Amino acid sequence: MDISGNTIFIPGATSGIGLALAHALKERGNTVIVGGRRTELLERIAAEGLETVRIDTTDADSVQTAAKDVLARFPATNVLITMAGVMRVEDWHRPESFLESAEGIVTTNILGPIRLIAAFVEHFQTRPDATIMTVSSGLAFAPLKVTPSYNASKAAIHMLSESLRLQLADTSVKVVELEPPSVQTDLLPGQAENDHAMPLDEYVAEVMNIIETQPDAHEIQVERVKFLRYAEARGDYEQVVAALNASDPH
Template identity: 75%
Template sequence: MQISGNTIFIPGSTSGIGLALAIELQARGNTVIVGGRRAELLERIAAEHPGIDTVQIDTTYPAGIEAAAKEVLAKHPDLNVLVTMAGIMRVEDWHQPESFLASAESVITSNLLGPIRLIAAFIRHLRAQPDATIITVSSGLAFTPLKITPSYNAAKAAIHMLSESIRLQLADTSVKIVELVPPSVRTALLPGQEESEFAMPLDEFVAEVVALLEAQPDAKEIQVERVKFLRYGEARGDYDQVVATLNTSDPHGK
């Protein structure tokens, strides 16, 4: 993916990593469309960041995704980058089903079905572009589990394998698949995570991500240095130690 000259849709980007990335990518010479559920946040973003377009979308509802896709493509027929940013993280206790089932289902719907439905809504258009990119968003927790967020870990592991698989299928098209693999970042994904010393400062994370995208236009995964501890534990042979460290150091690992 080239770092400038794109038209980029980022659903789930009214705060946190998504919004910070949208702002930085616009500054790099891209047309950026931010998507989110809450109209008041979209209005504020449009007012505070002239040039960023907005569209209301709830990625947990298939009909909402289809409607938003039609709106985005009508206004931006040159769209060539989709970032499947939307997702939630929930703490779960699996000792009793009544304490985790509803949460687990919502996490899977948002973090796995949402990206699948988004890709389905845009893939025909993206395949028709001379150069297109889908950026999926997994996590260091796709590779090392945080015990308090089982469904989030599972959904992100699925996103990793989904990215690997559709990259193979779409190798005969103009669409590249890039997997963004965040570590814990100081956002509101979990209560207290914005103040966590364990988490990476948001501005540092986004700056490193954009620098990697610029330096590695053909990268399959975008990994900041902090995530490699989680990403490669099994390959290094210290997986058990990484799991133990993650689950005793801080409750806000992403």
């Protein structure tokens, strides 16, 4: 993915990593369209100089409507970053305490990206250079015990990304996977103040550096996430999982 000169749609970028990344990409000479559900947040973001589109990735019709809007207003769109995602603490001892949460996570974190990719993939194949950037997590590779559905959803996104990269290799569409570690955002209550999490500005700066210096990278991995990403390959998976869960504040 080139660092500049793109038209980028980022659904789920009204806060956290998505919004910070949207601003950083705009500063590097890209047109950036932020998608989100809440009108008041979109109005504030528009006032900051970003383009906006209302979208609810849990609603298939909303995805189709938003995609048509984006492509009508910004036909040069060539990058999709499937940022929308949710993370919840769950207790799987009793189904009444986790089933609704798990279903919601699957809808947002797996069906959402699938719907988005389906809405843009044909258009992207008409562009000379296009990128689908999925968003998984370090927890796709080593589990945090209190977030089982989130871990599983991100593992699914990892394998989806690997598979799509193979299928789309005969097209102009690149598939890149963003793999964040724990970052100081509001993804979970208290995470923004968690000393174990990576500061947001440091994370986005390192991501931008990787995009600029490694434009052909298949996986965007800051140094901090490699502890989780390569645990199994290093042979210290059990120790990594133990350390991860020992530091969990929940």
